Amino acid sequence: MKEELFVSGRNIPNIDPYLNIWHWQIPLYLFLGGLAAGIIFFAGYFVVRGKEKEMPATVKWAPIIAPIILVIGLIALFWDLKHKLYFWQLYTTIRFTSPMSWGAWTLMAITPFSIIWVASYMKEMVPGWNWKYKILIGYDILLNKYRKSFAWVMMILAIILGVYTGILLSAFNARPLWNTSILGPLFLVSGFSTGLATTMWVSKDEKERKILSRIDLVFIAVELFLIVHLFMGFMAGTAVKTEAFQLFLGGPFTVSFWVFVVLLGLIFPATLETLELWGYHVPKWIPPVLILFGGLMFRFVMVEAGQITRFLY
Amino acid sequence: MRYAMAIDTKKCVGCGDCVVACQTENNVPHGYCRDWIVESVEGTYPNLDLEFRSERCNHCDNAPCVRCCPTGASHIAEGGIVLVTHNECIGCGACIESCPYDARYPHPDGYVDKCTFCIHRVEKGQNPACVDVCPTKCLHFGDLDDPNSEVSLALKDRKWKVLAPEAGTKPQLYFLT
Known part of the structure; x- marks a missing residue:
């Protein structure tokens, strides 16, 4: 026993007894950042694929949300x-060497770019819209000419952000709970899934929603696969890793993770999306709300639980 | 030059003088501390092993706090002392999250604060305040590159350990056991 x-009375606020x-x-910021990355990535993707006409919500309407939530995230x-x-x-x-540093720079680029993206579609979204100044009209023409290159830049920035x-x-x-390289792809996939869910919610076109729903199902499957790998890594890990894993296996985060994140946030909406694809009627807001809830919970659980885990000495 | 500290766990009685000396010397705000004492008991009664450790920032060679700092406020000064430049620190907390020893704290004024090895005293050729005040003389400070420094001599004939070596931080607090 140890x-x-x-014995010197150390009790620093927010650090003791645990961080x-x-x-x-x-x-909240990690959630909004991933969500914005998802929306932006698929807007860019369908432009590059030349499917602007078939996917109006993905390319034009949903991206309006991106700069708004990015700014909310930055405020947070x-x-x-x-x-x-x-x-x-x-x-x-x-x-x-500091992810926070290059993340801050990525945000500095992607936030104004996402505003420019929305602005470049203003003419198509708002009938009769006209830019007041000549210089803006010039930029508008230029952007529409190099739309695909711009879409590529947005896609790459979205991946970096995610x-x-x-x-x-x-x-x-x-x-120890955070210190695993699988967290990068896992948060990317989860963020993209929440982005797809939001776009599905925005879309009014049945066909577009079906395409998005199919992609989202793949992303949810990959996310579940990565979560299994995450925990396999912990189970096979050193003492600090297995200790971290205990938080999710009988510890205080068991219910919030397995019920709210995995079951309600991933498996249940995936089932509903599959049923919808098979032709059953599912209210269109339910799967996206569940996926968004799951994504938010996932980040809260990871940030809270990760801070408790530590080296043992 | 490589400043380091050796702490004799066999001599330390856990009186807490080093903590008070640090708080006075460095004007540490009430409720916070840059150094602290851990009482570690191992075994079951009556076979108990008691160890007192006076702990503080490990001034790591491979400091994760410096690596994670987004502005460069956390940096390594001459002699390997890890310092925070107050007016470059944005208080993001990345360094606090990155420290396996929980040696940093957010100062009420906003910036992140920690042990400086009393660099203001060391520059004048004095010892850190905690070392000078220790009544059992269990703290040894000095330059590891100098074979005749107090810390080098203390490490020469004794067994020692560092905390969480598996974290890969190459800490520079040596605990004589």
């Missing part, structure tokens, strides 16, 4: 900073 005590430095702002991030007035220091340097939401956590080797 017992360790602080809780990152609160609701971080998982800013809220979480404890030395707020120095936030600009992020943009005085690029530090490649992966970054996972790597942000996996870079911390002090937190």
Whole structure:
């Protein structure tokens, strides 16, 4: 038996007895970032494939949500900073070893780009829309000419943003639950799935929704596959990893993870989407709401649980 | 030059003088601390093994806090001392998450704070405050590159361990056992 005590009265707020430095702002931001990445990626994807006409909601309407949630996410991030007035220091340097640094730069690029994306479709979305200034008309023409190249840039930025939401956590080797390289692809896939769900919700076209639903099913399957791999890695891992895994296997996060994330957030909506594809009527808002709920829960669970896990000495 | 500290766990009685000295010397806000004492008991009664450890930032050679810092506020100064530049720190908490020793804390003024090995004293040729005040002389500070420094001599004839070596951080606090 081993017992360790602080005998000098150490009890630092948010650090002792266990770490809780990152609160609701971080998982909310990770969720919104992944969601925006998903929306942007598929908007770009269908432009590159030349399917703008068949997929109006994916390419034109859903992307309106992206800059809005990105800004909300950025506000959440800013809220979480404890030395707020120095936030600009992020943009005085690029530090490649710090995911937070290149993530901040990616956000700096993708947020204005997503606004430009929406603006470039204003003429098609709003009948009679006209840009007031000549320079804007010029940009509009230029963008429409190089639409596909722009779509490629957006797709790549979306992948970086989606992966970054996972790597942000996996870079911390002090937190065994986070310190696994599978978190990058897992958060990417989960983010893309929530993006697809939102787009499905926005779409009014039956055919478009079916295409999105099929893609989403693949993403949910991959996500489940990656979750199985995540836990296989923990089970076969060192003491700190198996200890971390216990939080989900009888520990305080068992129900929130297996019931809310896996069952209600992945398996149940996947079943409903399959039924819908088979021709059964399912209210169109139910699968997306479940997927979004699952995605949000997943990030809350990972951020909260990860902070509890630690090295044992 | 490579500053390090050796802590004699056989001599430490857990009095907490080092903690008070640090709080006074560095004006550490009430309710926080840059160093602390762990009492570790192993075994079952009556076969118990007791160890006192005066812990603080490990000033790691491979410091994850420096790696994770998005602005470069966390950096390695001369002699391997890990420091935080207050007006470059945005208080994002990445370094706190990255430290396997939980050696950092958010200062009420916003920036992240931690042990500096009392660099302001070391630069003048003095020891860190915790070392000077220790009544059992169980803390040894100095330059590892100098074979005659107090820390080198303390490590020469004794068995020692570092905390969580498997974290790969190459910590520079050596616990004499």
